[in-house]
Amino acid sequence: MTDRQRDDARGTVSDRQRDDARGTVSDLPPLVLDIDGTLTRPSGHGIDPRVFDPVHDWPAPVVLATGKAFPYPIALCDFLDIEHLVVAENGGVAVAHDDVHVHDAGDRIDDVAAAIRDAGHDLGWGVADLVNRWRETELAVRRDVPADPLRDLAAAHDLAFVDTGYAYHLKPHDVSKGLALERVAGALDRDPSAFVAVGDSENDVSTFERVDESYAVANADDAARAAATTVLDAAHADGTLAALDAVRDRHA
Numbered sequence: 001m002t003d004r005q006r007d008d009a010r011g012t013v014s015d016r017q018r019d020d021a022r023g024t025v026s027d028l029p030p031l032v033l034d035i036d037g038t039l040t041r042p043s044g045h046g047i048d049p050r051v052f053d054p055v056h057d058w059p060a061p062v063v064l065a066t067g068k069a070f071p072y073p074i075a076l077c078d079f080l081d082i083e084h085l086v087v088a089e090n091g092g093v094a095v096a097h098d099d100v101h102v103h104d105a106g107d108r109i110d111d112v113a114a115a116i117r118d119a120g121h122d123l124g125w126g127v128a129d130l131v132n133r134w135r136e137t138e139l140a141v142r143r144d145v146p147a148d149p150l151r152d153l154a155a156a157h158d159l160a161f162v163d164t165g166y167a168y169h170l171k172p173h174d175v176s177k178g179l180a181l182e183r184v185a186g187a188l189d190r191d192p193s194a195f196v197a198v199g200d201s202e203n204d205v206s207t208f209e210r211v212d213e214s215y216a217v218a219n220a221d222d223a224a225r226a227a228a229t230t231v232l233d234a235a236h237a238d239g240t241l242a243a244l245d246a247v248r249d250r251h252a
């Protein structure tokens with residue numbers, strides 16, 4: 001139950017708030033939000049707690065679209081207490097409630113991981129490798145591993161190389177956050193272009209390309225800045241909170 005519903009149940013909602021709930025507020029568009037670099041604290045790491053209530057209370061669907069492995073955004077939905085609307089693994093996984101789509105990359109992911117190790121490199125996440133342990137459709141490599149050999153190995157295994165600023169990802173060419181958003185939007189019977197996107201890196205470009213309104217936070221890379229309809233002055237969660245304010249103003 002949202003604060004508004006709780007207030008409503010208690011009968012403490014003003015006429016103005018009730019009008020807002022019927023008109024202005026309920027007309028707000030659905031969101032597609034990146035996680036790392038976008039919902040993060042000024043340090044760039046960890047979720048900024050100020051985003052919890054605005055995301056929880058948003059009166060339209062909110063899709064979390066991330067490069068992180070499948071369980072992470074699902075857990076974040078649970079901790080935010082929002083619906084399971086998720087794009088994970090840079091689009092390899094798309095979840096809209098019970099509609100769970102996992103891209104089949106065949107043996108290429110295991111093969112490229114073995115090739116990276118054979119070339120004398122470590123994936124960089126230690127023995128437990130909690131970054132890839134539950135990853136089903138692509139491979140993430142720590143950014144202090146040299147990029148050039150990884151690029152070559154990705155190409156040799158018919159995989160794309162993506163730098164999110166948080167990790168290198170080797171992923172199938174035919175998955176992207178944007179394509180997965182189309183799937184999630186379809187399951188919700190929504191037009192993908194109606195979503196408002198916020199993001200920070202090249203893995204958000206495919207999302208930005210599919211929506212009419214997109215915001216790159218100030219810490220965004222060049223690719224995300226070039227693809228966004230608006231580049232924000234504020235970074236990380238400050239940028240996202242400013243974007244949500246702008247969306248409320250634009251759609252009021």
Ligand SMILES: O=C(O)COP(=O)(O)O
Nearest residue numbers: 035036066067068164166
């Ligand atoms: O997992 C990453 O490398 C980045 O994740 P993000 O897409 O949420 O920014």
Ligand SMILES: [Mg+2]
Nearest residue numbers: 034036037200
């Ligand atoms: Mg990001």
